[in-house]
Amino acid sequence: MSSRVRGRIGGRFRRTAVGEMLSGVVRMDRDVFDAVAEAENPRLDAFLPRLTGAANYSKLWIGIAGAMALTGNPRIQRAAMRGVVSVASTSLIANQVAKRWWRRQRPGHGSVSVARQVRRYPKSSSFPSGHSASAAAFASGVAVEAPGIGAGVGALAGLVGFSRVYTGAHYPGDVLAGFGLGALITAIGAKIVPPPVVPDISGVETHIVDAPARPEGEGLVLVVNPASGGGTGERVLKEVEKALPSAEIVTLGPDDDVELVLEDAASRAEVLGIAGGDGTVAAAAGVARAAGKPLAVFPGGTFNHFAKQIDCATVDRTIAAVKAGTVEKVDVVTLNGGTTLLNTASIGVYPRFVEIREKYEGKTGKTVAAVIAAWRVLKEENAVEIRYDGKTLKTSLFFLGNSLYRPSGFAPVDRATIEDGLLDVRMLETGRRFSRLRTVVALLTGNLGRSPLYHELHRPEFRCEILSEPTEVAYDGEVGDKVSELDFVAHYRVLSVYRP
Structure with missing residues (x-):
């Protein structure tokens, strides 16, 4: 028998076998249906x-x-x-x-x-x-x-x-x-469109420092802004006076230079204490670091982001840490060699983005609120052109955090630690074709981290040049001067802070 004939017979046999198999499947399908129907x-x-x-x-x-x-x-x-x-x-x-x-x-x-x-x-x-x-x-x-x-x-x-x-x-x-x-x-x-991946940044171990117990607040000089937090500072002052009677308390007046008062307090303190908003706490951190003194943070502002991060969300917890002498080393960030920041910094309309997002997130959740905020702020002509690592881009949303924030994207909530030695830099590029629509789609699908418009960097230093007009920098609730260059440096575990 020729090979051609054998091939035809084999092909016919295969077709018949497949046909019989399919017929059997159909019969079984009907039999199962009949069993269910009966x-x-x-x-x-x-x-x-x-x-x-x-x-x-x-x-x-x-x-x-x-x-x-x-x-x-x-x-x-x-x-x-x-x-x-x-x-x-x-x-x-x-x-x-x-x-x-x-x-x-x-x-x-x-x-x-x-x-x-x-x-x-x-x-x-x-x-x-x-x-x-x-x-x-x-x-x-x-x-x-x-x-x-x-x-x-x-x-x-x-x-x-x-x-x-x-x-x-x-x-x-x-x-x-x-x-x-x-x-x-x-x-x-x-x-x-893969689901977002949240990096695991929880493996950093804390750095605990031995410090003497101060049951009466011995050696503590506390600088208080009574007007901070809508009168919260005044309440902090009274609680510390009662719980730590040996502490010296310095009250800030409306015309005082905060940094000069802090430097004077640090010169005679064993522990520098501060009660105020995040901006005031950041200024105290810079003074405490320069003087080589530990910092005790009493929550006296509106949001108290740093105090909450070090588990001092209430005055009682800070008082307990001072009495017990529990101290930890944390990171600080400097901007352009002078300004100290503890939480975040931004340029462009990021503060406005956060304001809109927080307005809606209680009703819609963070994802939808972020979409609404992005759509609104990206309509405005507010892009800043920057150059870093040989790259040039325009951005309206620029976020920088002290240590890594979570989750990824433009809705960072918190940090697992404040002592990993890294900056968390996030930039959303604008000015490209359909950038606003692409950003909204990426936010809706949870895929912003994979968008070519989104840049997220984790590094100990970040430097960039402002190619457009000089721009203001917002940091820790304050708005700084306009600058043409940004030089952020993370300083690894250089600040001693009291925490429970």
Whole structure:
């Protein structure tokens, strides 16, 4: 027998084998459907038709997504959005492409008992199940961002798929194909737009310093701004007088030079204390570092970011640290060799961005609030052109943090530590084509960290030249002078601070 004849016979045999296998699968599919159709369960008869009706037009998934969005949790909101986008994409492909490509008759309205029949029996192709595809797409989309919630939604999606067989709308094979299609489209979407990755920065160990206990506040000279924090400074003064009677308290007047008063206090203090806002605390940190004295921070401002970072959110906690003599080494940052900052610095409209974001985040969550804030501030002509590392770019949003902040993106919340020796620099580039729209899309999808418009650097020093007009620098709640150069340096564990 020639090789050509053998090839034809082999090809015919393969086609016949495949055909028989497919016929067997179809028969098994119908047998399983018949077994389900003949089963009697009054409880399922009452529940599953209602469930399958709730999933019509993806109403069930849209409702769940809405509830998730109202939680205000950014991760859950991203999960809801990814789930809805996955449903929309899957529904389009399943109904407009797959059902038109593969035609299959449905089991028929009379294939199940009247008690479980749906009111409006679908007339489109049975293969694949659009309900099942949308259910799998939503569940897997949610699971990409929030696996725990995705598992719960996945169980509900499985019930929706079973309801399509139970009510006679689909064969089991249609449901399985729908599940596979929905999961596949979500997987492709996760490759195109991966979920954000939060770096683990929690491995830095604290540097504890031995210091003498000061049960009466011996050697402490505390500089207080009574007017800070809407009168909080006055309350701090009274609490310290009562708890640390040996401490010397210096009250700032409205015309006093804060830095001169701090330098004078440091010259005779064993411990320099400060009660004021973050800007005043940063000034005291610079003086304490220069004098080689430990700093005791009493929360006396409006936000007290640094005090909270070192676990001194209340006056009582700082008092306890002074009495016990618990001291830790932390980082400080200097700007242009002179100004000391402890938390953050920015140029452009970042302070305005934060103001708008905080206005809305209580109602919409941080993700949506960040989108609103970005859309509003990026409409304004306020870009600053800078040059760093041989690169030139325009930015309206420039953020710099003392130590690494989390999460990534333009909604940093907190730091795991303040002693890692690094600067956290984040810049959002503007002036490029469709930059505002691209930024909003990246924020909505949680993919800002992978956008070419977003630059995030972690390094001990950052220097740049302002190519446009000199610009003001905001730092620790204060607004500094206009400058043409920025030279930020992180100083590793140079400041001793009292903390519980």
